[in-house]
Amino acid sequence: MSKLKIEMEVNQRKVSRETEPQKRLLDFLRDDLNLTGAKEGCGAGECGTCSVFVDGKLVKSCLMPVAKASGCKVETIEGLATPGQLTPVQKAFHKTGASQCGYCIPGMVMAATSALRQNPDAGIEEIKERLGGNICRCTGYTKIFEAVELARAVIAGDMPEAGLEEDAVGASYIGANVRRLDAPSKVSGRLKYAADMKMPEMLQMQVLRSPHAHARIISIDTSAAEAMEGVACVITAADVPGQDGFGVFVHDQPVMARDKVRHVGEAVAAVAAEDLLTARRALSKIKVVYEELPGVFDPLYAMEKDAPLVHDYAQNNVVKHIPVRKGDTAAGFAAADLILEDKFSTQQVEHAYLEPEAGIAYVDADDVVVVISPSQNITHHRHMLSAIIDKPINKVRFIMSPVGGGFGGKEDMIYQGMLALAAMKTHRPVQLNFTREESIIASSKRHPSQVHYKMGLTNDGRITAIEFSMLSDGGAYGMSSEGVMRKAAILSCGPYEVENLTVDTTAVYTNNTPSGAFRTFGGMQAQFATESMMDMAAEALGIDPFEIRRVNMMKIGSRTHTQQALTTASLDRVLDAAQAASRWEPGAPTVRGALRGDLGGPDTRAPCTLGARIKQTGPSGNKEKVA
Amino acid sequence: MLTCDTYHMPTSLAQALSLLAEAPPGSRLISGATDILPWAREGRAGDVHLPALIDVTRIAELGGYSVKDGRVRLGAKTVYQDFLTEAPLRASLPCMPYCAIWFADDQIREQATLAGNLVNASPVADGTPPVVALNGQIELARLEGDQIARRLVPVVDFIEGPGKTGLRPGEIATAIILDDAVGYGGSFQKVGQRRSLVISVACCAALVKTDAAGAHFDDVRLALGGVGPRPIRLTEVEEALRGKAVSLKVIAEVAELAADRVGSRSRKEYRREVVVGFVKAALEEALSDQPDVHVTIRGAGETADV
Numbered sequence: 002m003s004k005l006k007i008e009m010e011v012n013q014r015k016v017s018r019e020t021e022p023q024k025r026l027l028d029f030l031r032d033d034l035n036l037t038g039a040k041e042g043c044g045a046g047e048c049g050t051c052s053v054f055v056d057g058k059l060v061k062s063c064l065m066p067v068a069k070a071s072g073c074k075v076e077t078i079e080g081l082a083t084p085g086q087l088t089p090v091q092k093a094f095h096k097t098g099a100s101q102c103g104y105c106i107p108g109m110v111m112a113a114t115s116a117l118r119q120n121p122d123a124g125i126e127e128i129k130e131r132l133g134g135n136i137c138r139c140t141g142y143t144k145i146f147e148a149v150e151l152a153r154a155v156i157a158g159d160m161p162e163a164g165l166e167e168d169a170v171g172a173s174y175i176g177a178n179v180r181r182l183d184a185p186s187k188v189s190g191r192l193k194y195a196a197d198m199k200m201p202e203m204l205q206m207q208v209l210r211s212p213h214a215h216a217r218i219i220s221i222d223t224s225a226a227e228a229m230e231g232v233a234c235v236i237t238a239a240d241v242p243g244q245d246g247f248g249v250f251v252h253d254q255p256v257m258a259r260d261k262v263r264h265v266g267e268a269v270a271a272v273a274a275e276d277l278l279t280a281r282r283a284l285s286k287i288k289v290v291y292e293e294l295p296g297v298f299d300p301l302y303a304m305e306k307d308a309p310l311v312h313d314y315a316q317n318n319v320v321k322h323i324p325v326r327k328g329d330t331a332a333g334f335a336a337a338d339l340i341l342e343d344k345f346s347t348q349q350v351e352h353a354y355l356e357p358e359a360g361i362a363y364v365d366a367d368d369v370v371v372v373i374s375p376s377q378n379i380t381h382h383r384h385m386l387s388a389i390i391d392k393p394i395n396k397v398r399f400i401m402s403p404v405g406g407g408f409g410g411k412e413d414m415i416y417q418g419m420l421a422l423a424a425m426k427t428h429r430p431v432q433l434n435f436t437r438e439e440s441i442i443a444s445s446k447r448h449p450s451q452v453h454y455k456m457g458l459t460n461d462g463r464i465t466a467i468e469f470s471m472l473s474d475g476g477a478y479g480m481s482s483e484g485v486m487r488k489a490a491i492l493s494c495g496p497y498e499v500e501n502l503t504v505d506t507t508a509v510y511t512n513n514t515p516s517g518a519f520r521t522f523g524g525m526q527a528q529f530a531t532e533s534m535m536d537m538a539a540e541a542l543g544i545d546p547f548e549i550r551r552v553n554m555m556k557i558g559s560r561t562h563t564q565q566a567l568t569t570a571s572l573d574r575v576l577d578a579a580q581a582a583s584r585w586e587p588g589a590p591t592v593r594g595a596l597r598g599d600l601g602g603p604d605t606r607a608p609c610t611l612g613a614r615i616k617q618t619g620p621s622g623n624k625e626k627v628a
Numbered sequence: 629m630l631t632c633d634t635y636h637m638p639t640s641l642a643q644a645l646s647l648l649a650e651a652p653p654g655s656r657l658i659s660g661a662t663d664i665l666p667w668a669r670e671g672r673a674g675d676v677h678l679p680a681l682i683d684v685t686r687i688a689e690l691g692g693y694s695v696k697d698g699r700v701r702l703g704a705k706t707v708y709q710d711f712l713t714e715a716p717l718r719a720s721l722p723c724m725p726y727c728a729i730w731f732a733d734d735q736i737r738e739q740a741t742l743a744g745n746l747v748n749a750s751p752v753a754d755g756t757p758p759v760v761a762l763n764g765q766i767e768l769a770r771l772e773g774d775q776i777a778r779r780l781v782p783v784v785d786f787i788e789g790p791g792k793t794g795l796r797p798g799e800i801a802t803a804i805i806l807d808d809a810v811g812y813g814g815s816f817q818k819v820g821q822r823r824s825l826v827i828s829v830a831c832c833a834a835l836v837k838t839d840a841a842g843a844h845f846d847d848v849r850l851a852l853g854g855v856g857p858r859p860i861r862l863t864e865v866e867e868a869l870r871g872k873a874v875s876l877k878v879i880a881e882v883a884e885l886a887a888d889r890v891g892s893r894s895r896k897e898y899r900r901e902v903v904v905g906f907v908k909a910a911l912e913e914a915l916s917d918q919p920d921v922h923v924t925i926r927g928a929g930e931t932a933d934v
Binding site: 003005022023025046052058059060061063064068112115131134278281436439611612614615 | 665681
């Protein structure tokens with residue numbers, strides 16, 4: 002391999018380095034120059050966390066071999082403003098609260114800067130289009146667009162610079178527009194996420210993952226990988242000194258597959274090496290002999306007698322069944338004028354936080370095992386790791402690095418154990434940065450669910466009884482399934498007072514990717530079914546959808562599905578506000594389609610169009626519409 | 629992850645051709661690199677090691693463009709963003725800005741080249757239908773002794789199937805040569821899994837020229853992408869429209885002809901439906917896009933002002 006001589010100007014300073022020929026500009030900036038403001042969110046040009054200027058043009062540095070930038074002027078997020086200062090764009094992002102997790106923000110600030118450099122008068126449609134290569138998972142973009150429009154006005158002199166300062170807070174902070182304390186660190190690219198951190202002598206970890214959904218591990222031969230120059234250690238389940246097992250509720254998941262693999266992508270072995278490339282090459286030298294086992298992929302089949310067992314301890318593959326009973330359901334249905342019955346299913350969903358999982362572990366001079374990661378549950382992780390590595394709790398420390406988006410997906414300790422084991426085996430810091438593909442294959446997902454729903458109502462819209470049965474695919478490990486089933490059961494029948502109900506939520510093991518925590522924690526799947534039933538009941542009974550909800554809503558004094566007496570309730574006000582805001586056209590929800598009078602209008606978002614800049618100036622003028 | 633032993637950045641075509649001739653087997657030419665880097669990842673090619681990569685983007689001869697004698701010559705370094713920012717290209721290649729705006733995003737368009745898109749020969753490449761509609765040719769250079777020889781191949785023939793082209797060992801694509809369609813209206817229709825940053829499931833490019841009154845079709849060019857292994861030029865639709873009075877009825881009739889050209893094996897019924905809609909939409913949009921003509925499309929009992 003012949004080294005490549007790279008000379009460029011980075012943030013107005015001359016830089017000259019010899020580096021590996023396959024490096025991308027992103028690797029060169031982050032690894033060789035330690036400029037970690039540009040992030041690697043996907044490595045495939047999809048997300049824009051790596052956007053930088055090369056000779057004044059914004060590019061995705063993960064798609065640019067570094068040789069292409071040699072001899073060029075490169076500008077990164079770190080170079081936009083002088084240290085300690087912020088540009089108007091950065092200040093505007095601070096002002097409007099456009100940075101939340103912050104992981105997309107350096108790239109987003111670069112794209113916003115580019116948009117306003119390319120066209121200082123860009124309208125909102127053009128701004129959206131020019132930011133189209135950058136993904137944000139937190140904001141829904143509204144605050145980002147507000148920030149770019151604010152910056153545009155200040156740069157153009159249409160608004161005084163004071164407009165970028167924090168609004169004065171009056172008598173109360175409630176309702177005041179308060180800026181986020183951590184925003185400057187994010188808009189300037191200075192905040193270090195786990196993948197941005199470096200320690201002296203640090204090793205890079207890579208993980209060998211299962212190609213099979215269900216297979217017995219006959220043998221793992223790591224000798225060839227261990228013999229490689231540059232490899233510091235290889236770890237497998239055999240390296241776990243204590244009681245192996247983690248999980249949010251049931252500790253059913255080994256740090257790495259033990260005796261068998263239960264889903265595609267499960268960690269089987271890991272290598273820590275002097276550099277990433279050596280670690281990746283070492284993976285291909287690990288020989289694993291599998292004996293494939295029949296898998297179970299359908300949650301209904303999982304509960305049948307002849308279904309393969311995913312975990313020996315769980316007969317019928319049931320992770321958790323949560324029953325809720327209230328009143329007399331049979332009597333309730335007998336009193337109904339109308340009984341509706343239907344099925345609802347929802348799919349598996351990936352959290353897709355912009356920051357892929359990343360972490361560092363090291364053993365300090367006092368033999369404390371330290372793990373730095375964007376864990377959403379560090380105290381629980383610390384306790385679990387203490388048992389896994391057989392060390393007292395005071396010898397285990399977890400440091401939570403900034404979380405570049407979690408949404409529940411970073412509650413599971415799916416890699417911190419491997420990092421700790423490798424650090425203990427080598428006494429060197431070890432870092433593992435997931436690729437986007439690895440994050441998708443190995444992290445938990447939203448539970449796919451199937452709901453069977455039966456609802457009885459009187460002619461005036463009053464619910465007399467509900468039978469609600471939800472079956473969720475928990476995947477290969479328990480993770481948060483138990484809690485998700487509890488929440489789904491508690492919220493099952495919605496914010497409605499139901500005298501008679503029979504609720505069952507069940508999560509089962511399958512050989513699919515494990516399901517875990519995800520925003521609403523089971524509530525979304527249940528509400529999708531309940532609110533759909535409410536709309537269908539309104540249609541069947543000829544009642545306005547708002548009215549049927551008012552007839553049934555919980556009020557002060559109502560008892561919830563789990564028999565809690567409510568001392569406060571706000572659904573009446575929520576319905577009033579939603580009805581007013583949507584300019585609701587009253588009436589039963591019989592299909593009126595485009596004839597509805599409440600479609601479009603202010604505060605509704607028009608579908609995205611492309612071509613704003615062609616439309617404005619037109620290659621041939623006189624443009625009336627574009628694709 | 630893409631790795632290599634050597635990364636070359638030749639500055640002349642002669643140098644690039646000799647590097648290519650001497651490169652170990654398995655070496656690759658690199659243009660914008662926006663496809664090869666995502667390709668060498670898990671789920672596609674996985675980790676790939678190539679002996680040498682020869683980057684053509686520092687070759688001065690491959691830069692720039694010219695418009696002359698009814699043809700437009702685009703150097704192979706021409707990137708997609710140029711079709712949005714270069715006024716002469718926008719005027720002479722009226723379907724290209726619409727194609728470009730749907731292609732990836734502003735940042736990828738600064739790197740991705742039209743020539744690279746064609747040489748990759750993806751059946752769903754956005755660039756193929758507009759180039760085929762513009763009677764595009766690709767110029768290929770090779771070494772003959774120490775002389776550089778060139779040949780021109782129509783793009784419709786050059787792309788032989790998914791990932792397969794008429795590029796011979798030792799050849800480098802140096803230019804794309806297209807009709808100068810100044811005065812035509814252009815359009816590009818595309819559907820993908822989502823709106824931005826996505827490859828086409830199917831796409832359609834159109835160019836339309838009417839008489840000065842906007843009453844009759846003088847010339848129509850239509851090409852489809854994503855509906856077969858090779859680019860498809862809808863010559864039967866083009867011929868059916870030549871000289872015809874502009875009306876919704878005639879547009880709807882000829883659009884139906886497109887359905888039978890769908891050769892894809894997957895989602896065939898969907899694609900048949902989509903292309904009929906595309907041809908209609910593309911014709912209407914291209915009619916309205918003509919720089920100097922205002923067209924009022926009339927149909928049976930209907931009047932549509934586009």
